[in-house]
Amino acid sequence: xxxxxxxxxxxxxxxxxxxxxxxxxxxxxxxxxxxxxxxxxxxxxxxxxxxxxxxxxxxxxxxxxxxxxxxxxxxxxxxxxxxxxxxxxxxxxxxxxxxxxxxxxxxxxxxxxxxxxxxxxxxxxxxxxxxxxxxxxxxxxxxxxxxxxxxxx
Numbered sequence: 001x002x003x004x005x006x007x008x009x010x011x012x013x014x015x016x017x018x019x020x021x022x023x024x025x026x027x028x029x030x031x032x033x034x035x036x037x038x039x040x041x042x043x044x045x046x047x048x049x050x051x052x053x054x055x056x057x058x059x060x061x062x063x064x065x066x067x068x069x070x071x072x073x074x075x076x077x078x079x080x081x082x083x084x085x086x087x088x089x090x091x092x093x094x095x096x097x098x099x100x101x102x103x104x105x106x107x108x109x110x111x112x113x114x115x116x117x118x119x120x121x122x123x124x125x126x127x128x129x130x131x132x133x134x135x136x137x138x139x140x141x142x143x144x145x146x147x148x149x150x151x152x153x
Contacts, residue, residue: 003028003032003044003045003048005048005050008050008051008052009048009049009050009051010050011044011045011048012028013025013028013029013032013044013045013048013056014048014050014055014056014059016028017056017057017059017060017065017068017072018056018059018060018063018065019063020060020063020065020067020068022065022067022068022071025068025071026071028045029041029045029075032044032045038079041079042079042080042084045075046072046075046076046079046080046088046089047080047084047088049094051095052094052095052096053093053094053095053096054094054095054103055088055089055092056068056072057069057072057073057076057089057092057100058092058094058099058100058103059103060072061100061101061103061104061107061109061112061116062103062104062106062107062109063107063109064104064107064109064111064112066111066112066115069112069115069116069119070115072089073085073089073119076089082123085123086123086124090116090119090120090123090124091124091128091132091133093138096138096139096140097137097138097139097140098138098139098147099132099133099136100112100116101113101116101133101136101144102136102138102142102143102144102147104116104144105144105145105147105148106147106148108148108151110148113144113148116133120133
């Protein structure tokens, strides 16, 4: 493991995503690319999750970091299969059963919800968008609209 994690399961690339430090993320990715295999890059950066089960895409959604989300999406196109992007980026659930769409709603980030809608359009079927995003409920039975209405709790 080239990028060790802290006590919460977060490596430096993940932490940079959380704080919206896009330049640092890009620098770390380029540095790691010279030292890791494609599989290691995939697992330690694009798919790495913290103890809450959230990956960098999800934590960027929570923080409203649209530029970071776009960058992760671009890197994912290079390093992940279409199915991995679909299931591990767009539709991944965290420990509480929330997808990035709901995590953004939890943080009150309506601009992020709009960006996710744009990014998944044409990559998910209408049925998947309906069932996996609009109607999907978290571990407490709440969909994104419930979460947005409640706000951060």
